[in-house]
Amino acid sequence: MSHQFIPKRAFFEPKALEYPIGQKVYEQLQEMKVPITLTGSHNRITGIPGDTPQEAYQEAKNTLVVGIRKSLDFAGCKPSAHYQLPLTTSCSSMCEYCYLATTLGKKPYLRVYVNVNEILEQASRYIRARAPEITWFEGAATSDPIPTEYLTGLLYNTIEFFGRQPFGRFRFVTKHDRVDSLLTAKHNGHTRFRFSINAASIIDQYEHKTPTLIQRVEAAAKVAEKGYPVGFIIAPVFYYPGWEEEYLKLLQELDKQLPKKNRNDITFELIAHRFTKRAKNNILAIFPETKLPMEEEERKFKYGQFGYGKYLYQKETMDEMKEDMHKGIHTYFPHAAIEYFV
C-alpha cells in the first residue's frame, strides 16, 4: 500500500471541535504531533509558508484545514451527476495535470468538512425533491477524498448513508489505494467506486505522490470483491510511441486482478489529453521542468466557454485513440459500459 498522508500542519475552525468528527481528527493529529492552529474561517488561511509558486503549492499540499460547510446549497455536476457532494477539497498528491489546478488557486490546501450529518440531511432534501427519480451525487468534484479518509471517516459515513437511500446514489473517483476502511461499509450497491488510472509510465512521470498502477488495480479488486459497482476513468490518455501497448497492458492488468463476478456492471470513462492556455501557464509555474506535451501548433483548437479554448489532439489522432481504446476494452470487458471518450 502507498504512503499515508500526514499533514505538516493543521488549521481548525473552533466550531469544528463541537462536532464528533472534528474532535476525533483533533485528537488524532495531536497524537501524531501535527502542529494545530485555530483559524477564523476555512476560506482565509494565512500561515502556509512558501516564497515561490512551487513552494507555496507543495506546502499547501501538506496542510489540512478542518472546518464547517456553511452553505448547504450544492453545486450542479452535469453530466456525471445531479449534484456535487461537498465533503472535502484538494488532495495531497501532485499530478502535473491535476484537474483542480485551475480552480483551487495557488495554495490548494486540503479541507475537510466535519458537519457531515447536516450535509447529508441536505442531500436527503434534494433526493426527496426528485423522488422517485434517482438523484446522483459526486463526491470527488473538488477533491480526491481518500487521503484524508483515515482521519475523518467521511466517506464511510456517506457510503452507508447512500446505502439506506432508495432514490439516492453516490459516486466518487480516486487515484489512491488506501481503501481498506471502506470495505466493511454497508453500501448496498448504491455507491460507484471509481479509480482514475493511466499507463504505468505516465503515472511514474506525471502523477507525483500517488500510488502505482498496480497498487490502484489491487485496491479496485478489493472493493469489487466486496460488491461495490466499480468504474475506471482513464485520463488523460496520451498519444506517444508505444501508447497502444501500454494502455493494453493496463487493461490486461485489470483483467488479471478484478474478480470475475459482476463484470457486467463496470464503467469506463476516457478523456484524451487536452489543455488550455491558463492550465499550461499554471503547470509551468509549478512544474517548470515538465515534460507534458503542450505544443499548441500540434493540436486542434476548440473554442470553449468563458473564453477558455482547449487544445485537443487532431481529429485523426482522436479517432485512432478512440477506436483502439474501445477495441481493448471490448476485448477484456465485453459487458462493460464505455460512458464516453472525449
Ligand code: SF4
Ligand atoms: Fe489532482 Fe487527483 Fe492528482 Fe490529487 S490525485 S493531485 S486531485 S489529479
